[in-house]
Amino acid sequence: MRPELLSRALSLLPERSATPELARFYGLLRDYPQRGGKGVRSELLLASARAHGLRDTDPGWERALWLATALELFQNWVLIHDDIEDDSEERRGQPALHRLCGVPVAINVGDALHAYMWAAVGRADVPGAFEEFLTMIHRTAEGQHLDLAWVEGREWNLAPADYLQMVELKTAHYTVIVPLRLGALAAGVIPSEALTPAGLALGTAFQIRDDVLNLAGDPVKYGKEIGGDLLEGKRTLIVLHWLGAAPESQKAAFLDQMRRDRADKDPAAIDRIHRWLLDSGSVQHAQDYAQAQATEGLKLLERALAGAPDPQAAAALLTSVRELATREK
């Protein structure tokens, strides 16, 4: 995230304590925000605010920055809990928080950071923003539930439509729809309802790109463990498409691995499955699907922004959304 957002986030968080263990707690609160994410969603929010007529010299810009800070804090507390839920090993090139301090402490750190997110929302004091954050958490948690419940229940009898519903809930709202809407609200504009279908398509494209990169990306550019989704047993469009046409023996080998917990998975078998997936047409299929969603979403977004107060800023917003939905990393 940009430094002016990080400094705002850190200014909300406590730093010093005469009790060493509390000072350590405060350090844990600052850990993920300081690891420096890309700030994709906060940039989208600020670009949307500009498209909706807010300039960074306006007094209201400060409010937009606080909303952007709140969005980054959302991302960070959610990632702490996600990493526990998925038992991820790494986050942004370092061990996941629960691998540094244990699951119980990390759950509690995420909860505290969740509350600091609300402090940032309060600081922004933008009418309508409180409700946007509520909606964002509700939808994201619903999508996350589908994902986790399928893992928990070893559920692989799923259609691509199930995956798409999950992704719309889990990714599209917090990655695209809500940042776009918050940008409008920061500019004092009632968000257009047309932002929602645009964001659903773009968010879907974004997540499928992420799934593709996780299997077939450049490890240096991508920055996450390649194949990590397989180890975590994630449902993706790629895997569900592949399961629909894979030879029975490959399917059986896949389901055998997916029945196991992460630690019990056989790395050699996972490598074989990884290669089957890459050699099948399913990665290409997902790539094509994502591209079509990106094209559709951009068309819808262009239309939704047709009457935007600042056409130049609206064009810039479309450019950054295009990069986001078709990214290589």
Next chain:
Amino acid sequence: MRPELLSRALSLLPERSATPELARFYGLLRDYPQRGGKGVRSELLLASARAHGLRDTDPGWERALWLATALELFQNWVLIHDDIEDDSEERRGQPALHRLCGVPVAINVGDALHAYMWAAVGRADVPGAFEEFLTMIHRTAEGQHLDLAWVEGREWNLAPADYLQMVELKTAHYTVIVPLRLGALAAGVIPSEALTPAGLALGTAFQIRDDVLNLAGDPVKYGKEIGGDLLEGKRTLIVLHWLGAAPESQKAAFLDQMRRDRADKDPAAIDRIHRWLLDSGSVQHAQDYAQAQATEGLKLLERALAGAPDPQAAAALLTSVRELATREK
């Protein structure tokens, strides 16, 4: 909690979905609230609102009810996460949520319920309440961190003062101080600063009573697993006091058990330790300490409420606080 609070809480939560797995998620959101806690903190809030001059026939009573609902939702999401953090087996006579649906799903249910708590705070729309909830979560999470970090670090080299700091943070704010302050705010009164020291003493008394009941309570009245704190390796005033004077052999046996995870603890050894604690003077010491804190806290609260708008309601508040701080269950 009283039915009018439960119905308000449930009215905020989604119920039906065409997607069976989402309908299950909604059921999980409703699970803990529907198990029916005692509603201690919401009753305290409402009693404080009355003492501060609000009557249940006033239009503002509805706002007080929403704040009380938010407090109950706070209690419920925190308990879901607490039960994971402590790996508790039961909650309110039924399996803890994570034992029904797994840890990942339960973390996510707690997060969603946390957001619904903020929806209730928003619905109440009481000036100052938003900040009270922020403070409450911050302090509670700090106290929870101390508790969890000591368990994680197998830290037993602690003084009673460490325990008391933990309890003030973890229990006193959300059990006494914030309910009393929220009651004042609901009545449109700026909370007296004198409520804080009163609440710290009363909250401490409440938690130590709970620790005593957990070891020495009547299983039927208490409703929780007797000795559960020992199995969970909880630091209590009783244990820290006992460690200061116990025979070396007993201390060694105790620390040997406490080094183990819950599942590896030896039930017979835990039973022996339980008896040593009961036979030592440490339970009585803790009981006396709690009694002194209760007396002091009640004196401070009586003084803080001296000019309360409704003296009769203030007297009723004192009576219920007295019952709370000296409870048998």
